[in-house]
Amino acid sequence: xxxxxxxxxxxxxxxxxxxxxxxxxxxxxxxxxxxxxxxxxxxxxxxxxxxxxxxxxxxxxxxxxxxxxxxxxxxxxxxxxxxxxxxxxxxxxxxxxxxxxxxxxxxxxxxxxxxxxxxxxxxxxxxxxxxxxxxxxxxxxxxxxxxxxxxxxxxxxxxxxxxxxxxxxxxxxxxxxxxxxxxxxxxxxxxxxxxxxxxxxxxxxxxxxxxxxxxxxxxxxxxxxxxxxxxxxxxxx
Amino acid sequence: xxxxxxxxxxxxxxxxxxxxxxxxxxxxxxxxxxxxxxxxxxxxxxxxxxxxxxxxxxxxxxxxxxxxxxxxxxxxxxxxxxxxxxxxxxxxxxxxxxxxxxxxxxxxxxxxxxxxxxxxxxxxxxxxxxxxxxxxxxxxxxxxxxxxxxxxxxxxxxxxxxxxxxxxxxxxxxxxxxxxxxxxxxxxxxxxxxxxxxxxxxxxxxxxxxxxxxxxxxxxxxxxxx
Amino acid sequence: xxxxxxxxxxxxxxxxxxxxxxxxxxxxxxxxxxxxxxxxxxxxxxxxxxxxxxxxxxxxxxxxxxxxxxxxxxxxxxxxxxxxxxxxxxxxxxxxxxxxxxxxxxxxxxxxxxxxxxxxxxxxxxxxxxxxxxxxxxxxxxxxxxxxxxxxxxxxxxxxxxxxxxxxxxxxxxxxxxxxxxxxxxxxxxxxxxxxxxxxxxxxxxxxxxxxxxxxxxxxxxxxxxxxxxxxxxxxxxxxxxxxxxxxxxxxxxxxxxxxxxxxxxxxxxxxxxx
Numbered sequence: 001x002x003x004x005x006x007x008x009x010x011x012x013x014x015x016x017x018x019x020x021x022x023x024x025x026x027x028x029x030x031x032x033x034x035x036x037x038x039x040x041x042x043x044x045x046x047x048x049x050x051x052x053x054x055x056x057x058x059x060x061x062x063x064x065x066x067x068x069x070x071x072x073x074x075x076x077x078x079x080x081x082x083x084x085x086x087x088x089x090x091x092x093x094x095x096x097x098x099x100x101x102x103x104x105x106x107x108x109x110x111x112x113x114x115x116x117x118x119x120x121x122x123x124x125x126x127x128x129x130x131x132x133x134x135x136x137x138x139x140x141x142x143x144x145x146x147x148x149x150x151x152x153x154x155x156x157x158x159x160x161x162x163x164x165x166x167x168x169x170x171x172x173x174x175x176x177x178x179x180x181x182x183x184x185x186x187x188x189x190x191x192x193x194x195x196x197x198x199x200x201x202x203x204x205x206x207x208x209x210x211x212x213x214x215x216x217x218x219x220x221x222x223x224x225x226x227x228x229x230x231x232x233x234x235x236x237x
Numbered sequence: 238x239x240x241x242x243x244x245x246x247x248x249x250x251x252x253x254x255x256x257x258x259x260x261x262x263x264x265x266x267x268x269x270x271x272x273x274x275x276x277x278x279x280x281x282x283x284x285x286x287x288x289x290x291x292x293x294x295x296x297x298x299x300x301x302x303x304x305x306x307x308x309x310x311x312x313x314x315x316x317x318x319x320x321x322x323x324x325x326x327x328x329x330x331x332x333x334x335x336x337x338x339x340x341x342x343x344x345x346x347x348x349x350x351x352x353x354x355x356x357x358x359x360x361x362x363x364x365x366x367x368x369x370x371x372x373x374x375x376x377x378x379x380x381x382x383x384x385x386x387x388x389x390x391x392x393x394x395x396x397x398x399x400x401x402x403x404x405x406x407x408x409x410x411x412x413x414x415x416x417x418x419x420x421x422x423x424x425x426x427x428x429x430x431x432x433x434x435x436x437x438x439x440x441x442x443x444x445x446x447x448x449x450x451x452x453x454x455x456x457x458x459x460x461x462x463x
Numbered sequence: 464x465x466x467x468x469x470x471x472x473x474x475x476x477x478x479x480x481x482x483x484x485x486x487x488x489x490x491x492x493x494x495x496x497x498x499x500x501x502x503x504x505x506x507x508x509x510x511x512x513x514x515x516x517x518x519x520x521x522x523x524x525x526x527x528x529x530x531x532x533x534x535x536x537x538x539x540x541x542x543x544x545x546x547x548x549x550x551x552x553x554x555x556x557x558x559x560x561x562x563x564x565x566x567x568x569x570x571x572x573x574x575x576x577x578x579x580x581x582x583x584x585x586x587x588x589x590x591x592x593x594x595x596x597x598x599x600x601x602x603x604x605x606x607x608x609x610x611x612x613x614x615x616x617x618x619x620x621x622x623x624x625x626x627x628x629x630x631x632x633x634x635x636x637x638x639x640x641x642x643x644x645x646x647x648x649x650x651x652x653x654x655x656x657x658x659x660x661x662x663x664x665x666x667x668x669x670x671x672x673x674x675x676x677x678x679x680x681x682x683x684x685x686x687x688x689x690x691x692x693x694x695x696x697x698x699x700x701x702x703x704x705x706x707x708x709x710x711x712x713x714x715x716x717x718x719x720x721x722x723x724x725x726x727x728x729x730x731x732x733x734x735x736x737x738x
Contacts, residue, residue: 315536316537316695317535324697408492408521409524414521423501425643426646427501428645430646430667
């Protein structure tokens with residue numbers, strides 16, 4: 001699908017990160033390659049968000065390194081959907097236009113309309129973005145990320161505060177995007193969502209990487225007791 | 238003649254004074270904003286040695302006494318001063334400069350705070366979008382526009398209400414540099430207290446009217462793009 | 464967002480609209496005193512001058528000391544003040560070209576109707592001031608180096624008193640203009656020295672009245688001086704001299720004579736004969 005150089009795989013080599021005296025990531029080494037969605041799992045505070053932001057280049061490791069297959073980050077097409085996306089103070093359509101411009105793409109009304117349509121917001125193009133509902137805002141954030149025509153799309157708990165119907169809407173878009181060849185890297189602690197979307201699971205606990213394996217293996221036969229307890233605990237609740 | 242009669246009779250001199258007040262203060266607010274807002278945003282988004290000291294000084298300058306500002310600008314623009322060649326002492330331009338100097342720090346300091354708070358909220362999103370430094374500043378200024386409008390109104394109100402600076406650098410020349418506040422001061426000194434109060438009410442009404450208009454614009458804009 | 468360039472253009476237009484065409488602008492700046500301005504004299508005579516010559520006279524009303532300083536800095540073309548000694552020094556120091564006597568008015572000692580010093584109706588200012596000192600009655604001084612202030616200090620000297628130096632509690636220096644001094648005197652029921660012009664046009668008389676008037680020592684001479692163009696090359700000497708020539712001419716003198724409030728003449732022209 002793409003002729004341009006790929007940044008995948010993204011390699012973490014003994015990456016450590018701390019905020020003040022609190023260690024967030026401890027000596028994490030992993031490789032995120034092309035293929036079906038990679039889903040980061042683990043309890044709150046396990047380091048999922050930090051790992052995502054570091055892969056995106058928003059945070060710099062205290063020690064260790066993050067490497068991309070291509071060395072030039074100028075042309076890199078990565079996009080990020082935050083847990084609480086910031087809606088710019090303008091209409092939905094202009095939020096998309098803004099992202100297009102930032103990515104150096106032409107401000108084409110047809111492209112904007114198609115992106116809004118693809119996340120089901122076609123009718124709300126002229127609505128101020130801050131007046132959209134939580135689910136609509138999350139979908140607009142997705143459309144804005146897709147406006148970058150990303151090779152890799154990072155998502156941090158994209159459905160954390162949404163009801164089931166809104167969650168389904170967002171998941172459908174993610175699945176479609178993955179099918180279109182975009183590499184999905186997302187964090188969630190919704191087990192059902194992980195089962196539905198993941199091709200690969202990365203399991204973190206307390207800042208350490210405990211498991212990285214195909215999703216089917218992780219859910220049936222996790223290697224660590226932490227992962228087993230996590231799966232069991234979550235299922236009980 | 239009472240202030241009410243002056244207004245009702247559409248006194249041309251009163252309108253000239255009100256007009257000059259608005260031109261001087263709106264121009265001063267404009268120039269103070271053009272310099273103060275990007276400056277405040279720049280300080281909000283950059284880290285450099287002495288930044289905290291600069292912020293403290295800037296915040297402190299929000300309380301600059303108008304008379305001191307007026308005196309400083311007076312000494313600068315006086316024929317015997319460094320900018321005497323311009324020959325603009327006792328002109329409306331001098332008054333615009335003095336008021337801009339007076340409210341520039343207010344606009345810069347408040348903008349700095351607003352942009353810094355907004356930056357904390359927007360940082361990750363804007364960096365993730367690969368925005369250039371100038372685009373970041375422009376985006377933050379635009380998205381903070383409703384707060385910035387309130388800042389502009391604060392600056393405008395302060396400039397419109399001050400008398401010390403324009404009195405010194407304008408000279409309160411009848412028909413040339415006489416504005417609302419210097420007229421009020423003059424009428425007070427002449428003992429025309431009723432007229433002075435009346436003019437004061439006119440001034441307050443104008444400031445209220447401008448604030449009401451700004452509020453209406455804000456409401457409209459927020460419904461359509463907020 | 465698209466509105467912004469329009470707004471910017473509008474503001475710039477407004478800003479530049481206020482710029483006067485200073486090159487061919489036919490106007491002069493006259494530094495004068497608050498008492499002349501507050502009395503309304505300029506409002507009466509300047510339109511006549513403008514009608515005849517087309518010259519705009521921009522008056523900055525300050526205390527005499529400040530007005531002379533404005534001239535000294537070169538920020539005015541003409542000074543029109545009333546403190547003879549200071550004016551002569553101004554000319555002697557080379558800041559002014561020549562001093563022309565223009566007119567006089569007189570000072571009056573104003574006091575509360577209750578008259579705590581018991582000097583109402585007096586004709587001798589020295590007796591009046593001594594009584595104020597003896598009774599320690601409140602006295603409001605301009606304290607602003609104005610012509611009225613220096614006249615007041617000279618009168619205390621004539622009475623062999625020095626309240627400005629010894630600063631007794633009843634002597635209050637307010638550092639403001641004539642109208643403000645009268646307002647203050649009215650509020651604290653004190654005595655105050657005022658020029659007659661400001662007193663007549665002062666609307667907030669309250670419980671104040673004239674206590675002492677008519678003493679020769681209360682005579683108040685005004686002079687007009689062109690700022691020296693050899694000190695400040697930008698001084699508009701032709702226009703400034705034209706104004707001076709008009710003020711001391713028969714026509715200007717008549718205009719001064721014609722200015723009345725409530726039928727009372729405020730200023731007495733004496734260009735030919737005055738000092």
